[in-house]
Amino acid sequence: MHATRGSRRGAGASAQRMARTIRGAERRRQHRRARWILPFVAAAAGFAGYGASEATGRWHAGVALGAVLFVLALHRLYRTSGRSRSWRTGARGERRTARHLAPLSWAGKGRWAILHDRQVPSSRANLDTIVLGPCGAVYVDTKAWMSQSSKVRMRDGQLWYGRFSQQRSMDTVRWEADRAAAVLNCPVRAVVAVHGAAIPPGGLHVPGNGVTVLQARELRSYLRRLPHEHGWSRRRVQVTRLKANVLLPPAS
Structure with missing residues (x-):
């Protein structure tokens, strides 16, 4: 063995190293964007969640909607590029x-x-x-x-x-x-x-x-x-x- x-x-070591280098640079750019985007995303998700809870009369429905929207935004913000x-x-x-x-x-x-x-x-x-x-x-x-x-x-x-x-x-x-x-x-x-x-x-x-x-x-x-x-x-x-x-x- x-x-x-x-x-x-x-x-594959060189290709893997290049993938890590590209992904690291992407992450740094994504972190910089997240600093100013995420507060707005959190506010929008909270507003949507509040609206859902008011419309349904169920507070947990609003919380769930807000959480889903926030997670979707995070996924989009931190997605991996085709190059890496x-x-x-x-x-x-x-x-x-x-x-x-x-x-x-x-x-x-x-x-x-x-x-x-x-x-x-x-x-x-x-x-x-x-x-x-x-x-x-x-x-x-x-x-x-x-x-x-x-x-x-x-x-x-x-x-x-x-x-x-x-x-x-x-x-x-x-x-x-x-x-x-x-x-x-x-x-x-x-x-x-x-x-x-x-x-x-x-x-x-x-x-x-x-x-x-x-x-x-x-x-x-x-x-x-x-x-x-x-x-x-x-x-x-x-x-x-x-x-x-x-x-x-x-x-x-």
């Missing part, structure tokens, strides 16, 4: 990807190494997951595309999620994989693991940048099916892992 926990360590929710969803997706990959580490007896949430040198970007194994080096970017009604498909040589082109996102994934390749001094495949939206069985291949897009639950079997790269022995996997730990340190 220790190996399983270790193989998931750090997954998006980062939090992304962090959960990365942790789910880590759980899918964990069996490779503890069952592979050194044949596989998995590193999560790594810093790109001289950049603010981070690498979601790097997998090292018999297939060589693979960069896995996680996408939490949770809309069940939006299709992921290829059209006109580009990847689309619903009505939105993901070409820029796929180019970024390719760039991140190339940065890892430059640091590790070896070719790095680029893979996108999608949670939520359906992907055709076997995945999709984005022409031009060589990114493979597949359902996250298929990731482990996909990696095992990849052709073995010459020279990627257990020793090379572990040596490359140590190199990555130094040159691609944890982002969080």
